Amino acid sequence: xxxxxxxxxxxxxxxxxxxxxxxxxxxxxxxxxxxxxxxxxxxxxxxxxxxxxxxxxxxxxxxxxxxxxxxxxxxxxxxxxxxxxxxxxxxxxxxxxxxxxxxxxxxxxxxxxxxxxxxxxxxxxxxxxxxxxxxxxxxxxxxxxxxxxxxxxxxxxxxxxxxxxxxxxxxxxxxxxxxxxxxxxxxxxxxxxxxxxxxxxxxxxxxxxxxxxxxxxxxxxxxxxxxxxxxx
Amino acid sequence: xxxxxxxxxxxxxxxxxxxxxxxxxxxxxxxxxxxxxxxxxxxxxxxxxxxxxxxxxxxxxxxxxxxxxxxxxxxxxxxxxxxxxxxxxxxxxxxxxxxxxxxxxxxxxxxxxxxxxxxxxxxxxxxxxxxxxxxxxxxxxxxxxxxxxxxxxxxxxxxxxxxxxxxxxxxxxxxxxxxxxxxxxxxxxxxxxxxxxxxxxx
Numbered sequence: 001x002x003x004x005x006x007x008x009x010x011x012x013x014x015x016x017x018x019x020x021x022x023x024x025x026x027x028x029x030x031x032x033x034x035x036x037x038x039x040x041x042x043x044x045x046x047x048x049x050x051x052x053x054x055x056x057x058x059x060x061x062x063x064x065x066x067x068x069x070x071x072x073x074x075x076x077x078x079x080x081x082x083x084x085x086x087x088x089x090x091x092x093x094x095x096x097x098x099x100x101x102x103x104x105x106x107x108x109x110x111x112x113x114x115x116x117x118x119x120x121x122x123x124x125x126x127x128x129x130x131x132x133x134x135x136x137x138x139x140x141x142x143x144x145x146x147x148x149x150x151x152x153x154x155x156x157x158x159x160x161x162x163x164x165x166x167x168x169x170x171x172x173x174x175x176x177x178x179x180x181x182x183x184x185x186x187x188x189x190x191x192x193x194x195x196x197x198x199x200x201x202x203x204x205x206x207x208x209x210x211x212x213x214x215x216x217x218x219x220x221x222x223x224x225x226x227x228x229x230x231x232x
Numbered sequence: 233x234x235x236x237x238x239x240x241x242x243x244x245x246x247x248x249x250x251x252x253x254x255x256x257x258x259x260x261x262x263x264x265x266x267x268x269x270x271x272x273x274x275x276x277x278x279x280x281x282x283x284x285x286x287x288x289x290x291x292x293x294x295x296x297x298x299x300x301x302x303x304x305x306x307x308x309x310x311x312x313x314x315x316x317x318x319x320x321x322x323x324x325x326x327x328x329x330x331x332x333x334x335x336x337x338x339x340x341x342x343x344x345x346x347x348x349x350x351x352x353x354x355x356x357x358x359x360x361x362x363x364x365x366x367x368x369x370x371x372x373x374x375x376x377x378x379x380x381x382x383x384x385x386x387x388x389x390x391x392x393x394x395x396x397x398x399x400x401x402x403x404x405x406x407x408x409x410x411x412x413x414x415x416x417x418x419x420x421x422x423x424x425x426x427x428x429x430x431x432x433x434x
Contacts (some may be wrong), residue, residue, distance in 0.1 A: 045239040046233060093237070100418055102417045205265075223268075225266070225267060228265070
């Protein structure tokens with residue numbers, strides 16, 4: 001991966017709200033590179049005295065454009081997420097490196113099922129966008145678990161025949177499914193084929209989702225997991 | 233060096249000198265990052281094997297490895313995703329103790345660690361000898377959880393933590409270096425946190 005391992009600069013081209021604690025940043029790369037959906041970029045912040053902090057952020061946009069988009073959740077006391085949310089403005093320059101992470105990436109051809117908890121939807125959104133752009137909605141099944149409608153990323157775009165949204169605490173008016181955590185019944189109808197399964201979210205979500213998948217008969221070898229966030 | 237407009241960073245008058253560059257103190261949290269479904273491995277089925285370029289390839293069962301001289305690591309661990317944790321205590325057995333039993337052939341220069349899940353990671357031999365690596369089963373006085381690699385994991389605390397293979401099943405000693413799972417996927421072959429060897433090319 002020598003090409004993608006060098007740092008480059010990116011200009012912040014747009015910043016928009018994405019959900020109650022999330023913003024999407026459009027970054028214009030100096031050296032545009034093609035990513036596979038599911039890959040991430042490293043963002044590095046450097047202080048005048050050389051101190052730096054870096055974090056990995058999944059690409060939300062589909063491959064092929066001049067720009068990439070990342071969606072950043074504001075974490076309590078988050079050094080990097082807080083700076084991106086509160087200080088960064090359009091026109092600022094950030095150092096980035098990527099794309100990184102081939103394991104959780106998608107080839108754009110294999111039928112897949114994605115299970116996302118909260119901010120874990122970001123890399124799977126890149127996959128959904130690619131499937132739709134290729135006019136192959138059959139390639140993608142996506143289940144997104146969020147606490148409430150205000151926590152749903154890409155709310156204007158994500159709905160569609162590929163997508164099931166599960167609300168755990170508060171559902172929109174008229175929702176037929178009772179609120180509650182993801183269940184085997186949510187997942188079972190979607191695992192009928194030989195889809196590869198991509199699970200992304202907090203450690204707790206990933207363990208719960210993985211157990212549901214095993215319960216409904218998915219081969220463990222077909223499950224890829226990308227987990228983030230703290231656990232005690 | 234490209235500085236970031238407006239970025240000062242956290243208060244650093246109190247920055248811990250034990251923190252390698254680019255790392256933050258995760259405090260009481262112990263983040264979990266792995267690419268596989270978390271396995272649940274019964275200690276009755278757990279084994280640890282040393283093979284490859286050794287004089288006496290050997291496998292230990294759970295009871296057999298616990299019968300060896302115990303050893304302990306106390307200190308920090310560092311993850312490539314930029315968190316570090318201090319004051320960790322891991323109990324297990326030193327790799328040195330295991331190599332006293334198997335011997336190591338002179339031509340061995342690299343090690344491939346492997347897990348019961350199929351995960352692999354590569355290390356130079358000098359990073360697993362002379363009191364720098366362990367097979368551990370207890371953390372801070374309690375058995376390792378499945379999500380942290382229980383019932384036993386490799387511990388190589390001076391390297392980024394993806395080298396400390398969870399659910400470890402063995403070490404293979406080799407003459408030539410081969411890449412493991414994350415290394416084939418772009419991570420560094422060595423992984424020294426003080427040199428920020430995160431990705432290939434660092």
